[in-house]
Amino acid sequence: MSEHNLGHEMLAAMTKSGWRITDQRRMLAQIFTDNAGYLSPKDVYDQMSMKYPSVSFDTVYRNLRMLSEMGVLEQFYFMDGGLKFKGSCVDHHHHHLICVNCEKTLTFEYCPMEQQMELPGRYKILNHRFEVYGICEECQEIAT
Amino acid sequence: MSEHNLGHEMLAAMTKSGWRITDQRRMLAQIFTDNAGYLSPKDVYDQMSMKYPSVSFDTVYRNLRMLSEMGVLEQFYFMDGGLKFKGSCVDHHHHHLICVNCEKTLTFEYCPMEQQMELPGRYKILNHRFEVYGICEECQEIAT
DNA sequence: ATTATTGCAAACTATTTGCAAGTGA
DNA sequence: TCACTTGCAAATAGTTTGCAATAAT
Numbered sequence: 001m002s003e004h005n006l007g008h009e010m011l012a013a014m015t016k017s018g019w020r021i022t023d024q025r026r027m028l029a030q031i032f033t034d035n036a037g038y039l040s041p042k043d044v045y046d047q048m049s050m051k052y053p054s055v056s057f058d059t060v061y062r063n064l065r066m067l068s069e070m071g072v073l074e075q076f077y078f079m080d081g082g083l084k085f086k087g088s089c090v091d092h093h094h095h096h097l098i099c100v101n102c103e104k105t106l107t108f109e110y111c112p113m114e115q116q117m118e119l120p121g122r123y124k125i126l127n128h129r130f131e132v133y134g135i136c137e138e139c140q141e142i143a144t
Numbered sequence: 145m146s147e148h149n150l151g152h153e154m155l156a157a158m159t160k161s162g163w164r165i166t167d168q169r170r171m172l173a174q175i176f177t178d179n180a181g182y183l184s185p186k187d188v189y190d191q192m193s194m195k196y197p198s199v200s201f202d203t204v205y206r207n208l209r210m211l212s213e214m215g216v217l218e219q220f221y222f223m224d225g226g227l228k229f230k231g232s233c234v235d236h237h238h239h240h241l242i243c244v245n246c247e248k249t250l251t252f253e254y255c256p257m258e259q260q261m262e263l264p265g266r267y268k269i270l271n272h273r274f275e276v277y278g279i280c281e282e283c284q285e286i287a288t
Numbered sequence: 289a290t291t292a293t294t295g296c297a298a299a300c301t302a303t304t305t306g307c308a309a310g311t312g313a
Numbered sequence: 314t315c316a317c318t319t320g321c322a323a324a325t326a327g328t329t330t331g332c333a334a335t336a337a338t
Contacts, residue, residue: 077225106264112256120250123278134267
């Protein structure tokens with residue numbers, strides 16, 4: 001199961017970087033293993049506080065930040081500026097199709113940078129951002 | 145001068161929507177006429193307070209929000225989550241090439257959505273976001 | 289004159305930091 | 314043991330809101 005692997009991957013990455021494996025971090029790994037989509041710090045906090053009622057917001061923030069600095073999580077600001085995280089697929093480059101209603105996210109392989117497009121101004125290209133927004137099939141049905 | 149036009153356009157749009165033209169709003173229009181790039185609320189506030197030392201942050205925010213709801217300004221969250229505004233080019237669809245150092249922004253016409261790409265999941269596509277990030281020529285020289 | 293707009297202050301949200309107590313290696 | 318991590322509380326940054334005074338129409 002690739003799901004199990006993500007959790008192990010995350011824990012392994014932490015150990016490799018010299019971080020200790022605490023219950024909270026173990027659970028963080030579990031949460032992002034179980035949830036394929038984007039989670040806000042609050043989402044994560046809510047899930048964590050079910051098992052660890054005493055968990056604090058700053059611990060969630062600290063660990064989310066650490067994990068995204070490590071590249072294990074992807075940090076992402078939505079169109080409305082809300083910060084979210086998701087387990088990152090380090091293995092291959094792809095982009096996202098995101099439901100503006102429920103935020104269910106699908107990945108696709110097409111990348112516009114593979115095209116030979118003419119860009120102005122002799123910039124040294126570093127990276128890019130490409131997302132498609134829409135309404136997923138389920139949310140379309142609900143809206144009807 | 146198209147610059148002059150943008151200022152007039154903005155003021156005209158305000159009047160058309162039934163908003164009063166105050167000195168602050170006149171100056172807002174001027175600021176986005178003179179600055180082609182992205183400005184944060186603070187940038188705008190700083191510029192405004194040079195001429196109107198008593199201007200308040202909330203007035204800046206209110207007007208920026210109103211103007212972007214009207215479509216005269218484009219609202220934009222950068223990769224780091226920072227909110228910025230810029231005079232919008234309503235006339236044609238395009239994307240941006242943004243310098244990660246100085247935020248100088250160039251536009252280009254290529255749009256990935258014109259390609260026939262296969263997207264998963266039967267989403268009803270609403271919009272998209274495509275930006276290319278890099279370092280502009282000037283900033284490359286400075287860095288050297 | 290009437291009503292929208294402003295500036296102030298305060299509220300609010302999201303995120304970060306200092307520090308003593310707790311915990312993993 | 315010993316350094317890392319946590320939770321608390323407080324600080325900070327960014328943005329929004331209520332309201333009386335002000336200014337545009």
